[in-house]
Amino acid sequence: MNKPIQAIDTHSVMFITPRPDVIMVEGKGSWLVDNNGKRYLDFLQGWAVNCLGHGNxxxxxxxxxxxxxxxxxxxxxxxxxxxxxxxxxxxxxxxxxxxxxxxxxxxxxxxxxxxxxxxxxxxxxxxxxxxxxxxxxxxxxxxxxxxxxxxxxxxxxxxxxxxxxxxxxxxxxxxxxxxxxxxxxxxxxxxxxxxxxxxxxxxxxxxxxxxxxxxxxxxxxxxxxxxxxxxxxxxxxxxxxxxxxxxxxxxxxxxxxxxxxxxxxxxxxxxxxxxxxxxxxxxxxxxxxxxxxxxxLAPGFLDSVKAKGELLKLELLELSAEFGLEGERGEGLLRALMLGNDIGGKLVELARERSPEGLLINSPRPNLLRFMPALNVSDDEILQMCGMLRELLKEVA
Incomplete structure (x- = not known):
């Protein structure tokens, strides 16, 4: 049985940007949980802020x-x-x-x-x-x-x-x-x-x-x-x-x-x-x-960031080839997928609303997606994110 969606009252919060009607209440590693218990794979991490993920x-x-x-x-x-x-x-x-x-x-x-x-x-x-x-x-x-x-x-x-x-x-x-x-x-x-x-x-x-x-x-x-x-x-x-x-x-x-x-x-x-x-x-x-x-600075940590960046790069290039997109670019775990069309905003919205687990990504320009995961993100989570994105691209691209 699904949990009922909780209504939220945000009238006292100054409006500076459109926000979805959820409240993020808990986080661990690469995952966030909202007030309705839904989990999100977080490849935003506060716009590259949470370099060690949530709850380090x-x-x-x-x-x-x-x-x-x-x-x-x-x-x-x-x-x-x-x-x-x-x-x-x-x-x-x-x-x-x-x-x-x-x-x-x-x-x-x-x-x-x-x-x-x-x-x-x-x-x-x-x-x-x-x-x-x-x-x-x-x-x-x-x-x-x-x-x-x-x-x-x-x-x-x-x-x-x-x-x-x-x-x-x-x-x-x-x-x-x-x-x-x-x-x-x-x-x-x-x-x-x-x-x-x-x-x-x-x-x-x-x-x-x-x-x-x-x-x-x-x-x-x-x-x-x-x-x-x-x-x-x-x-x-x-x-x-x-x-x-x-x-x-x-x-x-x-x-x-x-x-x-x-x-x-x-x-x-x-x-x-x-x-x-x-x-x-x-x-x-x-x-x-x-x-x-x-x-x-712990031994091997920065080498692991390079390796994970390379994995993310290869997976994004595979998606690009599969869907006829325009490639990827970046350094380490700051990367972008060039979409070729202005579908970035739509993908961000569909990713967040995805069920049963959402995905948090970013589109600083309408024709690309940006990825800023935790630096200790796992290889499995990178592969999971790209799998989720593949589903969305099938729907949109």
Whole structure:
């Protein structure tokens, strides 16, 4: 006998996006459960946030243990997890200094401020940051202005000035924008919201060379692509380059609000009063961040992400060939299936409504699907997802 569907009253929740009439109440690993007891195979994971899936024991243990000791002494003081996570990040990257924030947008806002401050001190007030069409850097006014998302230039006009747009993987388009006002180039190693478009090896290396030759900073926005998502701890490590600034969010907290701005000693030029934040670096969130990074660094973990990414790639290519689609692209466990037609939204809806078990996927553009599973997703769950998707494609494609 089926459970009765519970009615929900959401009148007090501000409307910002259409949501289905279900409430997610529980999660474990790659699965979510709603208020009616229906299970969903989750290949969204909070938009690449839950890098270790739902209900990760190590994260829960860290959260519980730290909550009993100290939650927030104020950012006016050091705390042990703040220092521990800073050391963990710098030891395993090319950076020397870390500022913690609460969201990727906040980390990117900090990166913009840091680059402009460096420009004031080192480049006669240079302030322009070259970004890229179809990029996504956040939802503050400055990070929306930095983003190359279509129609965002008029949504909350006027924009913050100083973000000329180049074309990803086109070095000449970057060169044309370089002036004496240019202080930095800001790039996502994989454009997630733009449709899972990776920067090429050659482009990233030539971009790093160009920025060095012109005394311009290179900022890697790894909010979506960082923290193991592409199969290396940080996405820039794929390219054999060293950026000057990197931002992290989403995966670094595994589901709790945590982000980070990292910089080399040569660039870390904030002075008291330049940057802050009431909750930034609080021990409750940074304790969880330590658990996340330690699990990502466990022997064999990142190799398993690469292997699972390859499995997902092969399965998506098989679906593409079977249904006459346009292939797949991505890095690690951040991948997209190109559909060839604008059926993405329909597939997302049918996948969620599928019975008896739903599937959670995403269509950032109407002609493709994006997959962001937990990094510890099982091979069987990847095969199960592709089996579910095969059923849906038979219906729609």
């Amino acid at each position: 024991p190590g994260m829960i243990e860290a959260l519980n243990a730290q909550a009993k000791k100290l939650i927030n002494p104020s950012p006016a003081f050091y705390n042990e997890p703040m220092i521990g996570l800073s050391n963990l990040l710098t030891t395993n990257s090319c950076f020397n200094k870390v500022f913690f924030a609460n969201s990727g947008a906040e980390a990117n806002e900090g990166a913009i401020k840091l680059a402009r401050k460096w420009g004031q001190l080192n480049k006669s007030g240079a302030f322009e940051i070259i970004t890229f069409d179809h990029s996504f850097h956040g939802r503050t006014l400055a990070t929306m202005s930095a983003s190359g998302k279509p129609n965002w230039d008029t949504m909350f006009a006027p924009q913050v000035a100083g973000f000329p747009k180049a074309d990803l993987n086109d070095l000449e388009s970057v060169k044309k924008l370089v002036t004496d006002k240019t202080v930095a180039v800001m790039i996502e190693p994989v454009q997630g919201e733009g449709g899972v478009i990776p920067a090429t090896q050659e482009f990233m290396r030539e971009l790093r060379k160009l920025t060095k030759e012109n005394n311009i900073l290179l900022i890697c926005d790894e909010v979506q692509a960082g923290c193991g998502r592409t199969g290396t701890l940080f996405a820039y490590q794929h390219y054999g380059i060293k950026p000057d600034i990197m931002t992290l969010g989403k995966g670094i907290g595994g589901g709790v609000p945590l982000a980070a701005l990292l910089a080399t000693d040569a660039v870390a030029c904030f002075v008291p009063g330049d940057q802050g934040g009431t909750y930034n670096g609080n021990p409750l969130m940074t304790a969880v961040g330590i658990s996340v990074i330690e699990q990502l």
